[in-house]
Amino acid sequence: MSPWHPAYILTTWFWVGRIPIAPGTWGSLAALPFGWIIMAEGGPAGLLVAAAILFAVGCWSSAAYAKGIGRKDPGSAVIDEVVGQWMVLAVLPLDVWAYGLGFALFRLFDVTKPWPVSVADRKLTGGFGIMADDVAAGLYAMAAAALLVHWFW
Template identity: 35%
Template structure:
């Protein structure tokens, strides 16, 4: 079955799983979904602290597992190409730890698409063996971890360092003797 606009709006799960319509792209729907994530990130992220955004991503992952499962059953293919929520949520996570400049984010976009398409282990095993909504979401979440190791999102280490400094600021303050 080839999903269309009617299918997209036939159930809220289809609307979410198909990335609010980006998954209906006739060419490279996964790339279209990742691009939708990139374009929507600056509109969504300002409403959250970093930790709040991680909580949002957790909820989006859980909702996505349900939506991907239901949509996959309706389409007769567990990981149909039109299901792109599994690209959107992990790429939001990648963007969270990527420096907020165009070139860094472009590099993260390219690396994420490379690893999402090539699916090195263990993402490939998950993709091949977990044929349900959770598996659909999980393989791309695992693939999102590779760009951090590949280099273009090294800003994530700065995010962790900044968060750690903030978290332990009171300890440093107290050690001054003040």
């Protein structure tokens, strides 16, 4: 698959996923400035709508990308990290420290994959499967972030 194919560009989130070490972490970091801009312009609802749209696009693009490079769930596919990261940011204030917290929480749940994130990671296939485990991790991180902000922010 050409690196200029739209599925390649989107799935690797503008080639960030091609960074060889910790592509998921880099993908989550690359989601932050986009999330900041969307949140500043559209608020939490706008960011969640953007995440939902990107989820749908990601189901298509990650399936095409995985097929194009011949791998089922390539680590370089980071559009799923972007969606999960944006979900968490939607419950946080527009603040650098809050975004740092959101980044850390999402990475925690994405890396540790508590149940049912681990089930989604193992059992679901195709583009939906690539996207689903990060959405599940995003839901955990959203809940944790919302509670922390409610109690301590």
